[in-house]
Each structure stands twice: as C-alpha cells, then as structure tokens.
Amino acid sequence: MKSSFLMLGLAILMILATIYSFGRTNKNKHEQNTIETIFARKSVRSFLPQPIEEEKIELLLKAGMAAPSGKNLQPWEFIVVDDRATLDSMANELPYARWLKESPIAIIVCGDSLKSFYWYLDCAASAQNILLAAESLGLGAVWTATYPYEERMDVVKKYIDIPENISSLCIIPVGYPSSPLQSKDKWDPTKVHRNSW
C-alpha cells in the first residue's frame, strides 16, 4: 500500500514535469530556431486569401527595425499596404510582382537618402529580418526588388505618396502560403576561402 502511494506520487510528479516541458516545447512550434529558420526560409509567391493577424504584422515591422544600421542611423521607413486596389495596380505595373495580386498585405521597405547615403544596405538587412520573421511565424514572403531600378521605384512613388527623399528598396508581399514549399540547399564550399583566395 505504501509503495502504491509512492508510485502514485511519482506518477503525478512526472505528469507535472511532462506538462511543463511539453508546454515549453510547444511554445517553440510557431517560432522555429534561428538556424533552422535561416535554412528553411524560401521565396513564397502564392498565398491564401486568409488575412494576417495584426500582432504578426507588428512583429514583422519590429523585426525590420531591429536590424543593424551604419552609425545606428536607422534610415528605414515601412509602408504596410493592405488596400486591394493599390496592391493590384502595383502588381500590374511592376515586373516580377504579380504575386501582389494574391497576398493580403505587402510591406514596402523604404530608406531616407538624407539620413544615410547607403540607406539601401541598412534596408537590405532590415528586409532580411522581415523575411526571416515571416518564415518563423508560418508566413510566406518574397523580396520583390524596386531599387536599384528607377522605373520600379517610380511605380511605388506613383501609388504611395512618399516624400522626395524616400526611396523604396523592395516590396515584400506577405501572406499564408497556399502550399508547402521546400527551401533550396545553396551550400557551396568552393565559395569559402581561408586567409587568401
């Protein structure tokens, strides 16, 4: 009888420990490990109509602003576009941007050339943060370049009334992927050099 109680106590303890550690594991389900996310990220160009939760959009923007920038000048600005007409118009006028017709939102990553003359580098790091954050949140996204193409940047200026000193680096359509996609394995050891070429 005594050993029965002992076993029961032990079992309860184990159940609690299991619940605790499974809870911790499940928290990580939505947000993958960093290295895993970096390898899993892929360009997603087809989306479900399902809208994106506002908290997730905010996390993407926070991730964008957490990038490093030269002299910490943070020259970035972000435009969240969820107006269907604007998304469709940009999709029609930009090359390689027809995926904007499917995505519920797009984030335009812009830079202030008055704040930094190499704004496009800081904004590229910021865009990469957004792409990784999207992957880790179960969202799909793709870098649609506008910079360094004047004519593409002009399309953005036409539909989004941005000041003269603001330029767009890229448009990132974001949405829930319509189908699961594999990431590419791009590892190429011949591109690694040690101390000299």
Place this chain on the structure above:
Amino acid sequence: MKSSFLMLGLAILMILATIYSFGRTNKNKHEQNTIETIFARKSVRSFLPQPIEEEKIELLLKAGMAAPSGKNLQPWEFIVVDDRATLDSMANELPYARWLKESPIAIIVCGDSLKSFYWYLDCAASAQNILLAAESLGLGAVWTATYPYEERMDVVKKYIDIPENISSLCIIPVGYPSSPLQSKDKWDPTKVHRNSW
C-alpha cells in the same frame, strides 16, 4: 499489487516522455527562437581570445549562403580570416575596425560584380544571416563596412589577394563576447505608414 504495477508502468512512461521532451527543450537552449534572436542581436566589438569551433564557423557560412539573391544568382564569396597578422594589419589600416585585433576570426563577405550588378544587396542579406546565426550560437559579431568606400575595399584587396571582379561588402569579426551586452530597442511606430505616407 495490480495497481502498484500499473503505477510503476505509468511512472516509467512518464519518465521516458519527460526525458524526450526535456531533450527537445535543451536542444533549443543554444539556438534561440528566431524572433528572440532578431531582437537580441547586437553589435559586439570586444571578444575573448577563446577560439571558435569549426562546426560553428561552418554554420555561419551556411547561414550566409542561405540568403535570398536576385534571380538566385548567389553572387557571394566568403573569406574566413584567422591569420593573426592579417587581422591586425586590417585593424590598423581600416577605420572602425580595431575590434579585429581581439576577434579570433573574421568573415569577409564579398560579391562578384560580374555575376550581379547589385551583388551588394544580396551580400547584405547574407551578412545579416551571419550576424543572426552568430547571435543564436552564443557568438558576438559586428558589421564593419568596407563597401561603398573604395579606400576600405582597397585595404582588403591589399591583404587578401582577391580577383578584380570581387569586392568586399563588409568584414565581420566573430568571437565569444568578452561581456554580456543588451540589444537596443529601436521600435519606432512613427516609421510605420499604412497605404499612404
């Protein structure tokens, strides 16, 4: 007696489940969650002399090559520098690069301008992947710009014998941080615009 056996069986089952789920949780200890890593990343400029494990260096390079690139041209090349004399010389001749004197290694992120005329954007995404991978592996790193400064890029060309068509975007000293550092909170909601400026 019967219930004793039942309890014992239950206890063993729970122990196994606990070991399994703790194993999964502990795997995540070294590699933080993606969003967490993005927010925790900071520029580290002071390092312990402790060398970096080769597996970690390889993970950093793999992370660098997992970045997206325009038309998937992957114009990047990486030079791992662990030669003390080369690191010290570059530290002496480059502005804002004296941290190379302390770091056990540096990764120079380069691009091939013959492969892509906007190599520096793809390489910026690649550099950001390396910085995030470093943070997630408990390492410290910092983006030390060479591009778009001709005179800095020439210093790299002087010490690393790279071909004419290869340019360096940045030098990333990497090492174990000499002291814990806080990341900056750079969230600024005034930089978010919706559909128009």
